[in-house]
Amino acid sequence: MSQSRQINVSKNGVPVTAIVALAIVFVAGLFVVGFDQGHIFSLVYGEEAFQDLYIHELTHDMRHAAGFPCH
C-alpha cells in the first residue's frame, strides 16, 4: 500500500507557510523594538499606554544602540 503526501511549496521548495510565519515574526519584532510608542499596550490599556510608553522605555537602550530613531 502506498501513501503520498502533498505539501504546499513555492517554486524554490521553500514552504509558503514558513515564509508567511517568519515574515509576521519579522514585522512584529521590528515594530516592538524599533517603533512602538504605546500602540501595542493601548489595545489593552487604552490612551494611558501612549503616556506610559512601557515598551519604548524597556527597549530604549537597544533602540538607540541598533540605530533606530529615538529621543
Place this chain on the structure above:
Amino acid sequence: MKTFLFILIVISSGAAAGLIHGSMNLIFVEPSLDQAIGIENQHLFASGEEKDTPEFWIKYDGYRTWQKSGQVLAGGILGISVGALFGIIFALSRNSLPGKTDIKKALVLAGIMWLAIYFIPFLKYPANPPTVGDPETIVLRGILYLIFIAISGFGAVGFYKLSQKLKTKKLVALVGYAAFIGIAFVAMPENPDQIAAPMDLVNNFRIMSAFTVSLYWLSLGIILGSLWHHYKPHKEIIPFN
C-alpha cells in the same frame, strides 16, 4: 524542505545572535548611553524639572538597571525579527549564493544584507545617543529611516534580479545598485535634528553601535550557517511507502 526544522533553526539562530548583540551592548554601548543620559539629567536639574537628591538617584539607578535588562531582552526580540528576514532570504537564495558550505553562503548573505539594510542606511541616518533626538520629529525620523532601508533593500534585490534576467555579470548589478543608492542618498532629506551633545560622545557612541550591530550580523551568519549545515532542513521529506 522540513518546515518545522527550518523555522526552528531560523528562530534559534536569530535569538542567539540577538542575545550576543544585547550582551555586547552592555559592555560597549552602555557607557556612552549612561554618559548621554547623564547630560539629560543635568538638563532636568537645570530646568528644575527634577531635584539632585539621593532619592532621585536611587530611583534613577533602579530604572536604568531595568532598562539595561531590557537591552538584552530587546536584543533577543530584534535578533529573532531580523533573523527571520535573513532566514527567508537565505532559504530562497541558497542555491545561487557563492560558497561551497552553508556557513560560507550564510556569511556572504549576512555581509550583503549588513551592507544594504544596515550600513548604507547607517551612513545616511547614523545612530544617535539619548539627548540628541527631538521627540517632536520622532515619527518623521522613523519614516525616513524605514523608507531608506526599504529603498536600499529592494534596490539590491531588484538589481540582482535584473542582472539575472538580462544575463549580465553580477558586477553590472553592483554598479547599477551603487548608482541607484547614490542618487537616493543625495535625494533623501537629512535628519532634521540638530546635535547639541558633545561630538566626541556622539562619535564614540556611533562607532560602538556600528561595531555591535556588525557583530550581530557576523554571529547570525555563522550560527545559521552552522545549524543549517548540521541539520540540513532543505533536504526533502522522503515519502514513505
